Amino acid sequence: MTQIGSFFSSLVNDFSIIRKSFTSVSDRISKLLCLKNTETTILKSPDQLFLTSRDSSKVNNNFSFLDNSFTNNDIDKLKRMKPSELKKLGQSDKIAFFKALLPAALESERKYGVPASVTLAQAALESGWGKYAIGGYNIFGIKGSGSAGSTTVRTREFINGRYVTITDRFAKYSNFYDAIMAHGRVYQADYRSYQKGLEKYSKNKNPYEFIDIVAKTYATSPSYASKIKSIMKEYDLVNLTKNYSIQQVLN
DSSP: OHHHHHHHHHHHHHHHHHHHHHHHHHHHHHHHHOOTTSOOOOOOOSSEEEEEESOGGGBOTTOOOBSSOEEHHHHHHHHHOOHHHHHHHHHHOHHHHHHHHHHHHHHHHHHHOOOHHHHHHHHHHHHTTTTTOBTTTBOSOOBSOBTTBEEEEEEEEEETTEEEEEEEEEEOOSSHHHHHHHHHHHTTSSOHHHHHHHHHHHHHOOHHHHHHHHHHHHOSOTTHHHHHHHHHHHTTHHHHHHTEEEEEEOO
């Protein structure tokens, strides 16, 4: 009987130790998962991009990350979007127009350093809110050749102090995502103003200063920077884009 009593006493002690260990681990996990009032935890995976709001107070109960979030499906949806659909948004719901392009604009900022707010404003101005996208998807008036070749278009440009109509070759793209990625690559060209703008923005995150620096190289219109900044301010694009970030998530 003494041996049996000792055995059960030892078993109870072992169980107590295991319970304490489990409680300690549980507490640590709870602290790690406590996201309220903190920056969103980044769970890394090499495969899947996740675009999501930085407002960690919006975490829902089933831990499916955040409300108002973008996933790869949103980028796929943008790739499938027809020119007529973006045009309709541009005429009926300006914020929806920007949100449709936002996942790609954020991806472009991540890859190329171009402020997403500037990308969105340029898309609106250059395309007339989707109404005049060249070749259907070129919403930036990018010249040359794109993923779908090129097309010849008559356009007005400010040359030698006055506006003139010229015919030039413009890029064609397969979808809006391709166009936005090409727009980001435009700023990688070997122009001093582009390099200066990207460098400044990487340090101070001021998109208004960025467009002031690059505008004269990007466009011929002397009022181009002020037009872009006006759109950014009117639709609060800086805050719209700041509310989202790009993260890696687990499948």
